[in-house]
Amino acid sequence: MKRRSEALVAYWMLAPALLALGIFRIYPIAVTCWGSLCTESFAHAGKLLFVGLANYLDLFKDPIFWKSVWVTIKLNIVINPLQVCLALLLAVMANQRFRGIGFYRLLFFVPIGVSLPIACIVWRIMLDPNNGLIDSILALGRIPAQPFLINQDQALWCIVAIATWKGASFWMIFLWAGLQDVPREVQEAAQIDGASQTQRFFRITLPLIKRPLLFVLVTDTAVNFLLFVPMFLLTRGGPAYSTNVLMYEAYKSGFTYGEMGRALTIVMVLLALVMIAVVAQFSLFQREKV
């Protein structure tokens, strides 16, 4: 009797959260799944028509899609390790104790308050080839002006830099929190035993923060596979499709060209890619039992 009432209370407490997650998270995923197998028919005034795998087959024949897949993968292979490593470096730096560290910690927090759209807009003006601050600063060192966002070899890497400027700082928090949980005594004991600073970091600290590290890597990967704002605000997928990631292609298909079936199919492919990446990361971390 007691047990049953406890369970009942639990379900009541969970109901609002689970209901909301169900309606606004899980159901839309199901819709994506189903929608990728359908097409909106003009004959039946927008009614969904089941077409099986036709959307996928069309998509796989489209060179623009494959180009987007490649851009998305290229972006993620670079950006995720980069952001996690820099976030870890920042976390280690923030975790030091010396006079004035409080001030530096405040500076490290600044990009967290600057949203990605704002970061994009301000960085765009800074990277402008005509009046841009960065080219002016480069000119001080006699480096010629760079085209940055309007060049197809540089645009994607500019986006990586801007997103990392913001992301490294955001993910730092979670790793810093993990570092604060590493007991000082363990560090000191190792120091007495003659372990060098590098040894202590790789042999003791890193294994002890494996869980926050995995959390950050996995969540960051999910976010970056769906990175959309910089492409929307800065490059519109260009120049020459060089920043046309899958999420931007999906947005264009759905909201510019009204091809919902194609848009949802691309999102399904994206979700599949995220899942593959996440599973790979989990198994990598599992194998490396230190």
Next chain:
Amino acid sequence: MKTWLTATLIHILYCAIGFLFLLPLWWALASSLRPLNDIFRDTSPFTWRALVPDKLTFDAYRSILFEKGFGRAVFNSLFVAFATVLGGLAVNSLAGFAFAILRFPGRNALFGVTVLTFLVPFEAISIPLYAVVRSLGWLDTYLALIVPGVANGIVIFLFRQFFAQVPRELVDAARIDGASWLTIFFRIYLPLSKPVIVSAALLIFLFQWESFLWPLIATRSEGLKVIQVALAGFEQRYQTLWNELFAAASLAALIPLLILLPLQRFYVQGVTAGGFK
């Protein structure tokens, strides 16, 4: 002598990284206070005056807030963010409590699903979410902006991890005294969880303050524009009103920073206590 040198090198390194983080915001802020006609005067060629302007004016702020309707966007974003924070704290802390303390069939499975939802960012589901919100009749309303952001897998996870660390004896003692679960939640757990409440509130606040794609899709009318969407629209419409664009960007960055920086310590404490370890 040697320690003095190391200390100086360390400060130089920290300053360099801090400068890189501060530069865009500082430059935007400095430029927003300059008159439009000499906005890039010190930028190219670059002089230090680009970062410390000599003539200051607040014209740009006056113009965006009172003439270009930016005040409305600031209000909308604050309203949406605070409403979501209130709803989110209530809904997610209750769920976190149930997952951490109560025993019931299906607990692990439901928790697993909850955790998985945060691997699917809003961007991925924004297209089908549009259809869901349309069928609820919420398109172009505050509800469309607020309600989908309330339940949040990461925040539930944060609360659960924190509550699970509170000693169990407290609960057992209170149960013997005949306290209901709700009483235990409100009287014992909530008062203990200040840092995690701060972290959760800030996470939800930032999440809503920064959201861009979803408000862009879900609202059409001018009166409902949130700050990020208004800013992007402003950039496209008034491309050459640089000072006002900088003012808008500075405003949109300073508001969350003014909330975040004083709470910085709690924020990290809360995430630590939340057990991302």
